[in-house]
Amino acid sequence: MNYKPRHHHIDAYARAISDSGVGSDDEMLSTPEMATWFRCSTQWFEIGRSKGYGPPFVRLAPQVIRYKRGDVKAWLLPSVSTRQPPS
Secondary structure, three states, X not given: OOOOOOOOHHHXXXXXXXXXXXXXXXXXXXXXXXXXXXXXXXXXXXXXXXXXXXXXXXXXXXXXXXXXHHHHHHHHHHHHHHOOOOO
């Protein structure tokens, strides 16, 4: 069974992450590049991949993971549109 948290810490600043993604939507990013873009740890992405709650990724080889920038931005959109303002 995959654990899927109802909310990620990413949800709080999804719009800022999406807006800060400078580059082509076809650009393929490594896990360390994603961690820099998202301002979080590489472990967050590794755990998300194994548990099924991280952004979509492409496995190019057994040890080579890449994230397509456009797919990641699309993954962020629900977080941007459904986020409730803090009360």
